[in-house]
Amino acid sequence: MTKVLFILSAVVMLVATFFAYQNGRSFAQIRDSVTATNVKVQSELNAANAIVAQVTKTANDADAVKQEVDIENEKIKSQKLKIAQADNDAKRAQEELDDRNKKLAELKVKLDKLPKGVKPETLVEDINNIKKTIAESQAETEAKKKEVESEEGKVADARKGLDDLVRKIEDRKKSFDRNSLMAQVVAVNPDWGFVIVNAGQSKGITEATKLLVVRGTQTVGKLSIVSVQGERTIANILPDTLGSGMQIAPGDRVILENLYQ
Incomplete structure (x- = not known):
């Protein structure tokens, strides 16, 4: 009888040990599954936060580009004003040049009308004064020509700068439009x-x-x-x-x- 009880006790212990082992494996599998799920959730959360950060950065970049375009537009306005001023200066210089050329032509006509061989002292003095005036007018004419050439150069430079600004703005606008597809x-x-x-x-x-x-x-x-x-x-x-x-x-x-x- 004692042997039978001993054998039954041994069987019960073996069965209990088997079920304990099975339950331990199931618990380990569940724990590993929960850990993997937590890791995946954290990864998805990090990815979502990264996307939000990228969206915020893109919006800030778009605002920055818009501010740059506004600045470039202000520069264009300034360049247009400079061009208009340079055009006006060149026009005024040309008008002064034409007026001095007209006076110079009038003086030459007067000299041509003087009688030949007539050289009274007063007339000689007047002629010398006229020659002096002609020389001064010629010198001023050359100076005005240089001023006109200088103003024309400024106008050309200003127009070139304006074209560069317009092209730059167009390039920025095309890039911004392309990257802002909605x-x-x-x-x-x-x-x-x-x-x-x-x-x-x-x-x-x-x-x-x-x-x-x-x-x-x-x-x-x-x-x-x-x-x-x-x-x-x-x-x-x-x-x-x-x-x-x-x-x-x-x-x-x-x-x-x-x-x-």
């Missing part, structure tokens, strides 16, 4: 996993363009372009890029992925 998802086919976007070639989208779908400050997912038309783009949804528990829906915004790079 479109929307107008239709979603969940069965086939594709969407239709209301922007296409007219907005500069090509098959190589990388697109993001956002909702508020959150990124919903990424798109892979299938075809691009004038005002419409068809793109596949990349399932691996969808946020946890999120699906792309009509009305979601579509922007360039390179805004965040």
Whole structure:
């Protein structure tokens, strides 16, 4: 009888040990699963915070570009005023030059009308004065010519500076417009996993363009372009890029992925 009880006790202990071992393995698996889930949640949270930071930085960059454009516009206004002033100075210098040339021509006509061989002292003195006046007028004419040439050079330099500013602003505007694409998802086919976007070639989208779908400050997912038309783009949804528990829906915004790079 004692042997039987001993054998039964041994069996009970073996069974208890087996179940304890099984329960320990299940607990370890659950603990590892919870740890992995926490790590994944933290990773998604860090990614979301990074996207928010990138969106904020992009908005700040856009404001900075706008401020630069405003500054450049003010510079253009200043350059236009300088050009107008230089044009007026050149015009005034030319008018003075023409007036002195006219006086010089009148003096030459008077000299030509003097009788030949007549040289009274008073007349000689008058002639000398006229010659002196002619010499002074010629010197002033040359000076005015140089002033006109200088003003024309200033006008050319100012116009060149204005052209450079206009070209710079146009380049900045094109870059800003290209990087500020805003479109929307107008239709979603969940069965086939594709969407239709209301922007296409007219907005500069090509098959190589990388697109993001956002909702508020959150990124919903990424798109892979299938075809691009004038005002419409068809793109596949990349399932691996969808946020946890999120699906792309009509009305979601579509922007360039390179805004965040």
